Amino acid sequence: MCFFLQLFVVTPVSAVEVLQLDIGDVASADWSARATRIELNLGSSGAIAARISAHEVTLGADAESWTDVTLSCPELEIAAAFARCPQLSITGTSANLGPQRLAGSAVFDARDQAAEITIEGGSVAGSALQLDAKLAGGRWQSQLDLPNIDLASLLALAARFLPDGEAGQADGSMGLKLSAEGTSSGPLAMSLAIDARGVTAGNASGTVATDAMSTKLQLNATRSNSAWQIRATQSGDAGQAYAEPVFVDLATQPQRAAIDAVLDLDRQTLEIASWEFEQPGMLSATGTATVVQTDEGFRLARLTANRVVAQLPEAFDTYARPYLFSTPFDALESAGAVEMRLLLNDGQPAAFSAFLDDVAIADKTGRFGLSGATGAVHWRDPAVAALLAPDWPGQSQIAWTAATLMQLPAGAAQIAFVAEAQDFRLTSPLELPLLDGELKINELEVLRAGAENMQLLLDAALAPVSLTELTTALGWPVFAGQIGGRLPSLSYRDGVVEVGGKLQAQLFGGNLQIGDLRVVQPLGNLPQLFADIRFTDFDLETLTETFSFGRITGHVDGEIAGLQMLQWEPVAFTASLSSTAKDSTKRRISQRAVENISSVSGGGAAAALSSGVMGFFDDFAYDALGLKCQLRDGICNMGGIAKAKSGYYIVRGKGLPRIDVIGYASQVDWARLLEQLKSIQESGPPTTGPSE
Amino acid sequence: MRRLLLLASTALVATAACVTINVYFPSAEAAEAADRIIDEVRGANDNSEESAAELGVPARLRHTLAALAASALDFVVPAAHAQVDFNASSPATRSLEASLKKRFSDLKPYYQSGAIGVTREATVAIRDRNLIPLPERSRVLKLVADQNADWNALYVEIARANNHPEWENQIRSTFAERNVAKLESGWWYQDSSGGWKQK
Numbered sequence: 001m002c003f004f005l006q007l008f009v010v011t012p013v014s015a016v017e018v019l020q021l022d023i024g025d026v027a028s029a030d031w032s033a034r035a036t037r038i039e040l041n042l043g044s045s046g047a048i049a050a051r052i053s054a055h056e057v058t059l060g061a062d063a064e065s066w067t068d069v070t071l072s073c074p075e076l077e078i079a080a081a082f083a084r085c086p087q088l089s090i091t092g093t094s095a096n097l098g099p100q101r102l103a104g105s106a107v108f109d110a111r112d113q114a115a116e117i118t119i120e121g122g123s124v125a126g127s128a129l130q131l132d133a134k135l136a137g138g139r140w141q142s143q144l145d146l147p148n149i150d151l152a153s154l155l156a157l158a159a160r161f162l163p164d165g166e167a168g169q170a171d172g173s174m175g176l177k178l179s180a181e182g183t184s185s186g187p188l189a190m191s192l193a194i195d196a197r198g199v200t201a202g203n204a205s206g207t208v209a210t211d212a213m214s215t216k217l218q219l220n221a222t223r224s225n226s227a228w229q230i231r232a233t234q235s236g237d238a239g240q241a242y243a244e245p246v247f248v249d250l251a252t253q254p255q256r257a258a259i260d261a262v263l264d265l266d267r268q269t270l271e272i273a274s275w276e277f278e279q280p281g282m283l284s285a286t287g288t289a290t291v292v293q294t295d296e297g298f299r300l301a302r303l304t305a306n307r308v309v310a311q312l313p314e315a316f317d318t319y320a321r322p323y324l325f326s327t328p329f330d331a332l333e334s335a336g337a338v339e340m341r342l343l344l345n346d347g348q349p350a351a352f353s354a355f356l357d358d359v360a361i362a363d364k365t366g367r368f369g370l371s372g373a374t375g376a377v378h379w380r381d382p383a384v385a386a387l388l389a390p391d392w393p394g395q396s397q398i399a400w401t402a403a404t405l406m407q408l409p410a411g412a413a414q415i416a417f418v419a420e421a422q423d424f425r426l427t428s429p430l431e432l433p434l435l436d437g438e439l440k441i442n443e444l445e446v447l448r449a450g451a452e453n454m455q456l457l458l459d460a461a462l463a464p465v466s467l468t469e470l471t472t473a474l475g476w477p478v479f480a481g482q483i484g485g486r487l488p489s490l491s492y493r494d495g496v497v498e499v500g501g502k503l504q505a506q507l508f509g510g511n512l513q514i515g516d517l518r519v520v521q522p523l524g525n526l527p528q529l530f531a532d533i534r535f536t537d538f539d540l541e542t543l544t545e546t547f548s549f550g551r552i553t554g555h556v557d558g559e560i561a562g563l564q565m566l567q568w569e570p571v572a573f574t575a576s577l578s579s580t581a582k583d584s585t586k587r588r589i590s591q592r593a594v595e596n597i598s599s600v601s602g603g604g605a606a607a608a609l610s611s612g613v614m615g616f617f618d619d620f621a622y623d624a625l626g627l628k629c630q631l632r633d634g635i636c637n638m639g640g641i642a643k644a645k646s647g648y649y650i651v652r653g654k655g656l657p658r659i660d661v662i663g664y665a666s667q668v669d670w671a672r673l674l675e676q677l678k679s680i681q682e683s684g685p686p687t688t689g690p691s692e
Numbered sequence: 693m694r695r696l697l698l699l700a701s702t703a704l705v706a707t708a709a710c711v712t713i714n715v716y717f718p719s720a721e722a723a724e725a726a727d728r729i730i731d732e733v734r735g736a737n738d739n740s741e742e743s744a745a746e747l748g749v750p751a752r753l754r755h756t757l758a759a760l761a762a763s764a765l766d767f768v769v770p771a772a773h774a775q776v777d778f779n780a781s782s783p784a785t786r787s788l789e790a791s792l793k794k795r796f797s798d799l800k801p802y803y804q805s806g807a808i809g810v811t812r813e814a815t816v817a818i819r820d821r822n823l824i825p826l827p828e829r830s831r832v833l834k835l836v837a838d839q840n841a842d843w844n845a846l847y848v849e850i851a852r853a854n855n856h857p858e859w860e861n862q863i864r865s866t867f868a869e870r871n872v873a874k875l876e877s878g879w880w881y882q883d884s885s886g887g888w889k890q891k
Binding site: 169202205206207209210211240241242244245246247249322325326330526528564566567571572633 | 783784787788820821822824825826827829830833834837838841845
């Protein structure tokens with residue numbers, strides 16, 4: 001603009017045919033020129049050929065400098081208040097953009113203070129440009145069109161202005177259309193349209209990147225006083241994008257975003273009256289936001305998401321799972337839809353709600369799961385929410401139709417709780433049907449979740465559950481009877497769950513006591529359990545009842561000392577089991593039980609029993625029975641109730657016909673032992689010999 | 693002369709009275725165990741890589757020397773003797789080795805492309821995300837995080853299993869060193885200053 005104004009200051013003198021003015025160096029606040037020369041050739045036809053040249057022109061504080069600049073107008077028409085240059089050409093070499101050759105036209109009419117300049121050509125980052133600028137009635141209008149910018153060249157250009165290594169890489173092309181209008185007091189309206197295609201770009205560290213992404217942006221803004229009213233829409237429908245750790249394939253999950261905002265330059269705030277984000281079939285969200293400019297840059301002062309609708313599993317898999325990597329929740333499968341509300345204050349969550357509609361979540365490894373979950377979860381940071389959202393609900397409630405807990409099927413139940421800051425508290429007991437019994441959590445309180453001094457308090461009781469169902473569900477050898485008990489003060493600290501006091505349970509008509517129970521990383525990759533277990537007075541009849549091991553009557557005591565489980569599989573213990581000393585019940589053992597015990601312990605009594613005279617007897621009286629197993633490194637070091645001549649007594653007979661079961665294998669492979677136990681259960685009653 | 697003798701014997705007695713027990717970290721055994729575990733995890737065929745045994749002093753000799761040193765130490769300070777068996781596998785180390793091995797096969801292509809490398813802390817780190825296709829980038833983050841959780845747990849476990857929890861860092865250094873020694877050509881590792889180098 002300045003060039004032209006300067007041009008018209010030099011008024012031609014008609015008596016001279018060629019006027020050459022060597023102005024030398026010219027400088028103003030915005031630009032400077034060295035070795036400037038103006039040549040005017042006054043031809044006979046009345047038209048003037050004008051040419052302005054300079055060795056070097058610098059614009060705006062060294063930001064852009066041009067060398068060998070020539071601005072020529074071979075047919076300059078000048079009238080009293082009118083000037084026209086129909087064939088304007090500008091050549092020169094830009095330090096940043098390289099050699100440039102532009103052509104256009106210019107008109108100036110002093111009568112109504114109107115001017116129009118059109119320029120085409122040149123090369124800005126690989127794209128020709130078209131610039132149209134008009135001035136009329138005190139208003140100006142301009143349009144810049146760069147239809148085919150090469151992003152690699154653009155980035156190379158940007159790299160000159162950015163610190164080393166911050167520019168990253170880019171490939172692809174972009175069309176840009178910018179139009180603006182205004183008065184001498186400044187711009188009043190502008191519109192920007194960007195159409196980027198095949199953008200493969202990323203920052204140097206690779207934490208933000210796109211691959212062959214296409215995106216369109218349309219931004220319209222109007223100004224009144226210091227405030228810009230901005231409306232913008234953006235869409236992406238091809239290629240892929242990554243912003244660590246989230247990856248979106250836009251070809252299959254196209255996205256669209258829009259904002260309606262006011263940028264107040266005086267107050268340095270961007271007030272977003274509404275924002276929208278949508279990915280059909282996955283996520284839709286609307287809300288408001290306030291962005292404040294500070295000395296450190298832009299800061300998200302407040303954000304509300306009024307309605308976020310997430311379709312599961314798509315939204316979970318794309319946006320939540322990457323943040324849950326290496327946590328107990330990264331193997332979650334989900335289904336259903338969740339509607340959410342969120343309030344962020346100073347970039348920190350202040351309140352959050354989720355409304356579940358028939359949601360199902362399940363851990364792939366079966367540790368936990370819920371299905372048919374409906375209800376609302378509300379969380380808030382009381383300090384902030386009290387000011388910003390005083391009516392945010394405090395009480396959460398979810399009901400579900402089925403659940404899974406540690407591989408066990410659980411039934412319909414509902415949970416009511418309060419979640420505030422890092423604390424969680426059950427507000428009414430949770431009664432979870434578990435198999436044919438019930439797990440009742442009377443109290444559950446978590447304080448300072450995630451903090452080092454996190455505290456967990458749990459008081460729970462298990463109403464008797466069928467052991468047959470429990471062991472079947474866990475894939476363990478099946479036992480008959482029931483289990484129930486009370487879990488006293490359970491605490492969690494540093495990834496370790498510890499039970500203070502002894503866990504008592506009623507089982508097989510006797511008592512079970514679990515002491516020193518400790519679970520390390522219960523939800524981690526390598527859960528470990530340590531415990532000392534003792535039991536007294538277990539009724540063998542109940543134990544063997546539905547278990548096709550064979551019927552045994554009598555009672556036993558025993559212990560599993562130093563139990564160590566890894567990934568819920570026993571890896572070490574010292575176990576022993578023997579007939580209860582003062583037990584008046586009849587001690588009898590069935591033929592089938594004898595067969596099975598001997599087959600498990602490596603004896604070969606089965607054939608002898610079913611074929612010989614012994615085959616006539618259903619069961620036998622016994623004096624005592626017992627078994628010891630010290631498990632180390634996958635091997636069970638076996639023992640019985642007493643040493644025999646060789647081997648050890650597992651069952652010591654009594655009366656006639658007397659039967660002794662003697663074990664000879666001193667070492668048994670634990671995995672094979674379990675296999676054998678399983679095969680006994682699966683085999684059912686024997687087909688030869690008398691049945692029980 | 694008599695006075696000198698007296699002085700000398702007093703000094704000897706004084707020295708004997710202030711025996712400092714330095715618990716000896718069995719580097720050779722640790723290196724061998726590290727080699728075994730690294731081979732196990734990487735599913736390596738031994739012929740392409742140098743093993744600790746081939747480095748300078750043969751392992752057998754090292755063993756003998758270590759045994760001699762240990763028995764000499766035993767003689768002087770019986771309490772300093774420690775039962776060390778880095779190869780003794782516990783259920784925890786076996787389980788960790790199995791999951792490390794399983795995950796390693798998923799990570800291998802990224803070692804080959806140079807996207808990831810081994811660190812001087814004997815863990816895995818992402819060296820250049822830009823070498824990982826976008827759809828796989830977050831998965832590699834997870835694999836690396838999980839692998840490191842297991843490696844870290846393994847170092848703690850080996851130290852713990854040998855009743856020397858304080859050896860964790862030495863075990864880690866041993867693994868770091870053996871990791872690099874056994875690295876396939878073209879793969880990347882962090883040098884002692886933390887810079888990336890290609891083998």
